[in-house]
Amino acid sequence: MSLSARSTSEQLPSAHDRVYRTLRTRIMHGEIAPGEALTLRGIGREFDVSMTPAREAVRRLVAEGALFLSSSGRVSTPELSNERIEELAALRALLEVELSSRALPRAHMALIDRLQTINATVAEMVSKRDAVGYIRTNLEFHRTLYLRAQAPAMLAMAETVWLQLGPTMRALYGRLRRTEPPHNHKLIIAALKAGDEPGLRLAVRSDVTQGLKLLVA
Amino acid sequence: MSLSARSTSEQLPSAHDRVYRTLRTRIMHGEIAPGEALTLRGIGREFDVSMTPAREAVRRLVAEGALFLSSSGRVSTPELSNERIEELAALRALLEVELSSRALPRAHMALIDRLQTINATVAEMVSKRDAVGYIRTNLEFHRTLYLRAQAPAMLAMAETVWLQLGPTMRALYGRLRRTEPPHNHKLIIAALKAGDEPGLRLAVRSDVTQGLKLLVA
DNA sequence: GAGCGCCTTTTGTGATCACAAGAGGGCATG
DNA sequence: CATGCCCTCTTGTGATCACAAAAGGCGCTC
Numbered sequence: 001m002s003l004s005a006r007s008t009s010e011q012l013p014s015a016h017d018r019v020y021r022t023l024r025t026r027i028m029h030g031e032i033a034p035g036e037a038l039t040l041r042g043i044g045r046e047f048d049v050s051m052t053p054a055r056e057a058v059r060r061l062v063a064e065g066a067l068f069l070s071s072s073g074r075v076s077t078p079e080l081s082n083e084r085i086e087e088l089a090a091l092r093a094l095l096e097v098e099l100s101s102r103a104l105p106r107a108h109m110a111l112i113d114r115l116q117t118i119n120a121t122v123a124e125m126v127s128k129r130d131a132v133g134y135i136r137t138n139l140e141f142h143r144t145l146y147l148r149a150q151a152p153a154m155l156a157m158a159e160t161v162w163l164q165l166g167p168t169m170r171a172l173y174g175r176l177r178r179t180e181p182p183h184n185h186k187l188i189i190a191a192l193k194a195g196d197e198p199g200l201r202l203a204v205r206s207d208v209t210q211g212l213k214l215l216v217a
Numbered sequence: 218m219s220l221s222a223r224s225t226s227e228q229l230p231s232a233h234d235r236v237y238r239t240l241r242t243r244i245m246h247g248e249i250a251p252g253e254a255l256t257l258r259g260i261g262r263e264f265d266v267s268m269t270p271a272r273e274a275v276r277r278l279v280a281e282g283a284l285f286l287s288s289s290g291r292v293s294t295p296e297l298s299n300e301r302i303e304e305l306a307a308l309r310a311l312l313e314v315e316l317s318s319r320a321l322p323r324a325h326m327a328l329i330d331r332l333q334t335i336n337a338t339v340a341e342m343v344s345k346r347d348a349v350g351y352i353r354t355n356l357e358f359h360r361t362l363y364l365r366a367q368a369p370a371m372l373a374m375a376e377t378v379w380l381q382l383g384p385t386m387r388a389l390y391g392r393l394r395r396t397e398p399p400h401n402h403k404l405i406i407a408a409l410k411a412g413d414e415p416g417l418r419l420a421v422r423s424d425v426t427q428g429l430k431l432l433v434a
Numbered sequence: 435g436a437g438c439g440c441c442t443t444t445t446g447t448g449a450t451c452a453c454a455a456g457a458g459g460g461c462a463t464g
Numbered sequence: 465c466a467t468g469c470c471c472t473c474t475t476g477t478g479a480t481c482a483c484a485a486a487a488g489g490c491g492c493t494c
Contacts (some may be wrong), residue, residue, distance in 0.1 A: 063280040
């Protein structure tokens, strides 16, 4: 509680960064419901820091669209309108189709193997009805593929979209009761194996837009 | 200097927001050179606020990629690598082609007139060799068109890319010595008039990528 | 004359405080 | 019993302070 109570002499990653990263992960993985309120003092209490780092972390998340700031300054996770959800889905399609396209020529067998492993975990999460686990491993599947695109700015932008959709995705996957493993992921892997770019683009676009179309309907 | 020295009883837009908006505009319009350093106390002094709002504004701009944060916490405008510039140009192409495409069916004569007026100002800035004025009016041209797309999230993302390219654009347009008015803008207007979507997409893509290709070369 | 180390100053980080505004509940009144 | 008002407590904002680290300059030494 004192000023320099930090005993870990390791690479202290600056308090606000720790708070930021933890909250960001929580939001992206859908661990917070849409419209849920957060308070600076509450965050400070949870992470054992003062309001200052909590404020910086919240500001940053607001800037990324992960949190909503009311006119009176209260912060909460956003409740997205259908228009906004459709737009974010279109952005996912735009960005992720391009990323997958760029990753294709660099996708070797080791990557495809890793994707298949991750995909097995995705299927497991689906069968367990673990919404957060599903979202987390699903995003890991996509990120693993897109990392091969060697396009960090584009990947960062895609992750920002994921972040904005986080709470909504949780609401979506909690609502729709699927137990079948993701079909589009298999199409993506097959297209990667075949070096089939049009097929890959189509599969990614379908995978990215399918779930959100259901939510809007 | 005192606590509540705010005499303007208007809609006080919260100090950090005023600082944020001013700095953001400056950066986007290329008024700050790449690599230029900023200090929290310096910002506070300029805007007559304490470090707290200055910090929040800077944090927000860092989150948007408009400012670079060194490992020791010093902030400066980013000096972009060629790879990053190419990536951001690709993002501009991706997002703005889509935005223009969505704006096309809603583009009526009043909009085209406005674009032509703005374009005349762009040409004037070019002939005056006013780099900042050129960047500002050029972005106004694009924003005016994209506003018609009714896609706020997508437009916000495009503006984030502009923001990241701000200081670099200034360096670019200061370096290349053109005096001819923008040809691609005329192609964009012509395609809008003709309702020619493929032509519009091509013209926007060319306009967005041409300048940055020169910088990289 | 050149290189190196120490010291001062600048700067970012985080904590704490004073203040204003808004929200929510409890109590009194009709 | 319902409704409205007031009070209190919570919450965000901005200022200020203490501290640590990094940077830059200056002088000393070889």
